[in-house]
Amino acid sequence: MRSKPTGDWTGRISYQNRKGEHVEREISKKCEVDEMVRKVQNEITGDSNGVSTEQIDLTIESADVSDLTLVDLPGIARYSEKNPKINEVTKQLILSYISQDQVIILVVVPCSVDIETVEAIALAKQVDPRGTRTIGVLTCPDLTNPGSEEDIKAIVNNQGRVRLHKGFVMVKCRSPKELRNNISLSEVAKIEEDYFRNDPHFSQLPKDIVGTKTLAEKLTNELFKAVAAGIETLEESLKSKLKDYEEELKDLEDSLCETDSDKRAYLMRKLQQFASKVHAATASPEDERDAFATGSSSSLYSSCLTNCSSFGYSVSRSQPAWIIDYSKKVPNGVSDEVQLRRGRELPTFTFVFPVVQKIVFEEYLPKIEYLAKWLLGEVQSQVTKTLENLAENCFKAFPRLLLLVKETVVKAIEAQEAECRADLAKLIAHERRLFTQDSQFSEKLRYVTEQQKELAKQPVPPPTFFSGFGAPAASQPIRFSCEPQASPTTRASQGGFKRAEPQVSRASSEPSHEEQIRLGTKAYLLLACQRISDTVPMSVLCHMLDGVATKLVAEITRLFAGASHQVDILDLLREKEGRQRRRRYLTQAACQMHESRKELQSAKQNRMLLED
Template sequence: MSMSSKQKHLRCTMSPRDSKKLEEISSSLNQHYEDKVRPCIDLVDSLRSLGVEKDLSLPAIAVIGDQSSGKSSVLEALSGVALPRGTGIVTRCPLVLKLKRVEAGVAWSGILSYQGQLKILQKPEDVGHAVSNAQVALAGQGKGISHEMIALEIKSSNVPDLTLIDLPGIARVATGDQPVDIEKQIKDLIEKFIKRQETISLVVVPANIDIATTEALKMASKVDPHGQRTLGILTKPDLVDKGAEETVVSTVNNQVIPLKKGYMMVKCRGQQDINANLSLAKALQNERDFFEQHPHFRPLLEEEKATVPLLAQRLTKELVEHIGRSLPHLKNQIEKKLDGTAMKLKQLGEGVPQEENDKKNFLIEKINAFNQVLADVMRAEEDIKNSDTRVFTKIRDEFGKWKAQLDKKTNTFEENLRDEVEEYTRIRRGKELPGFINYRTFENIVRKHVEELEEPALKLLRDITDIVHSSLNDIANPNFEAYPNLLRAAKEPIEDLREQEYEKAKERVRAQFKMERMVYSQDGLYSWKLEAVKMKPETARPFLTKVISADVREMAQHLRAYFSITSDRLANQVPLIVQYHVLHQYIAQLQTAMLAIIGEKDAVKLIQEDSDLARRRVLARERLERLRRARQVLSKFVHSAS
């Protein structure tokens, strides 16, 4: 038994005094419910009226259905007004239907708005004509559609607190003067709304057809495969063939194509009812009589799965709960969009001043700001976003890889040392007795291994040059994005100096390896290192335990001592050369080149703005203001709710 049925039963068995008390309690509960419902819906309506949907998705219920599914009739029954009717595509623009319930006795009122235009509606009969005119203004006289939205706000004591978005009915084939791709156009428009996680899809389907064949339900299933955000509405139950009623009941009971939110059934005015001037109020009474008297569908009414009034209650509940769940994400999205827009506006700047002197100062400020960022990069102190890494941190990682490569080379060197020494002594050994070192052999082995490190060192130089070059471009782009001429002027030294400092560093790295072929170390340092090698247990170096001849053993110890010194030297010297040229000198020369731009003739022409920059700045400012107001509205709501 439904709540309303229970209340009726109680009233029949209560005294007048108790019955009156129940009415008071019921009225109090309804008022409490409305006090919670209306602010939630008003919040989203306010955000939508601010235009926030241009920036992020808002919680909504979108009404979709195939042509002639009864979608318009459902909306008429909910709103109490006659919307445009006819054959083919009737809804040609998204229609935001805002229903606001007022106290009994308050006069009906309506407001239609689109593209900044506002029309006050005096009576319900004015709605259909006003919506048709708005659609013509937005979508033209033909049968095309438009993505521009029309907002219709209705205040009445006979409507629920609810906001719906009515979308065009799905056309299968273009007819008459419709565009040949009308089906695709409509589906693209519908999908734009229902693919959003913030949207509940209200799918309207005639009860007298196979629900699995409806295009609207297929579209909803595509973007919501588990039916989490989909509610099905079956219409035209009076047209169901005899014998098919149980299948329809099974559908409404979620046993055919299950949806998380399930199904409801309604019976609205048909064309014959409209021709007979059947009022909406009378139609609602006829609907209730139909379900109460129907042997198969009556249980649906008792389970609150049928009639327009129960649908209105269900939709209001669904919308309010959906808004409540969406608020934390909505708040985060607004903050994220605000930060992004503020950053974008900062990049676009305030605009170039008009006075010549002011223009010169403006140019100086821009270049000084850029040079300051470069200085911060050089000192490894630049500001970075959470997902970014400082330039020197990237360089340090590459230097670490270079040291690891040297260590690996040392290990490989030791592993192959026995064979190399034996080979050299077998082929090149002179008159010396065993245990004496052939210095030429020692030099040749050292030089061979040092030469193998030159190409990895040059690769290190190339990699770090690319890192710094890419980073400088990443700095220049946002700093000078608004001024293409200045950006081009900055890119020239970035490219030229890159090549210049790379070649200088390359020459010095090669010179370093030429010097390494000389084979040199301080006597004291070498003696200390050699002693350390000799003191190390041979078990720590398995290859030496297999060495038999004294000269091979002696040569191996000397080579290991010297290569350890060389490796330590290269581990520091190569990074110093690379860092000096492709970080410090590159940036210092670039700073000088940027300052030189200021003194050039007609330098102020470099800050001429991009042709559409002013438009982008205006749009960014509008978005920033829109989002700030949205944050205020949301904060006010959260504060009042708490």
């Protein structure tokens, strides 16, 4: 009930039906309240004998009511053929409300029964043993058993066998006959007042413990005391709830547009917000690496770096096991390849390049191709998930618009994924051309040779091996190449085998051809792995982040900007079902909370004045 200074009586009833739908109905006349409540009760329970835990909210605003919230709980039912557990159900329903510490319990007992045997009193004492929040209400004084009037008077004076800390109030409600005759509340109040003035027994009771008006005033005072006692906690709770409602309401009100031009402007604004979020998610600012290192960044680029790091590690471990581990024996296939080519070289020349090339083609590149596809798949999955989440956040209120944007996202990602696959295929094809700068290769070859010497713990002379990957090397060991060359100074223009410094004989401790292949292949793959670890992630990130963002924004702009014939703006901005109802509810709730905060501030000031 809500008091208002002026205006007509208004009522509203709201509930959730058996289908789970929220229903709200207006009540225009006081006399319609009883009929409407019973109708709703039957709709929820299915018949007049059923019980449901669903709550029915009845709101009444008038100048002749107090500001009060009442919860009318059902009586404790004993037995029902349709529902044998009705006693337990009603008990649990009552306990679920009265167990709350902020609830004031009204125990309503007819004067015609023995109050000591009333189960409602027992339930109240169970949750409120000290009786600090329980008020007894005695009804139907006109039906009091003859001879028990003095006992009833003792109880209502809180001097009987059952006593409550907050005492009792006696009221006279409408009789069944008065209910059937639809007697108004004002007439009922007059009848009640006349009864307590003229009854031979109860007219002697003090005025402050009889009458419905007295009960309403008592409840209002008790409510004020309870609010004053917990005003600080209540104010914080109200402030927090109001903030949540206003944030949700801000999101709901953002979609309110009246004219078609307003709706088009709103749509463009939402699409621009989405585009900005897409660019922000796919961006890679300089400070992003620091944020990624500390784990404080949440952008798409940062999350993709994790997969790129995993890719780089896997590439570094993609060399054949016998190349990485010197303790492993060189496979027989390598020895067979060397033997197959024996006799094709001059005494001071080696021609083992085809063997190394075959190792790279058959044992290295297939793994790189698989890893590149894996990286593309992981990044594509992350991009899809992130952009769809962004679309959900931006357009969740408009299902049709959300669906269209998601379709555009998928198309942009698929197009960029196809381009990226083609680019990765080119990179893998480029790796079939074995190439690196001679200076880098010679340095890496010295490194792996020294590494082998350290592992073997014995001196090993530098292997007689090949160069010829790029520019002339600083030292000129015996070379092999798939392209003939006459001398270092003319190899770019002349054919012939590459030749190193003359060497008359090979020392017995000189590495075998197989070991030469192992060391040379490892030196080359170290350089190739480093190159692949950079070029493949760069290609994937450029296509799937920068490319997708650019293509998506361009496609959305083309689809909507000035293209009213392609999309129906009004249809796209059709709100999700229930959104308007939720907006109306939040608006009313926020207004009530603002008023409640004002009243709390006033009550707070009054309490401070009373304390002073």
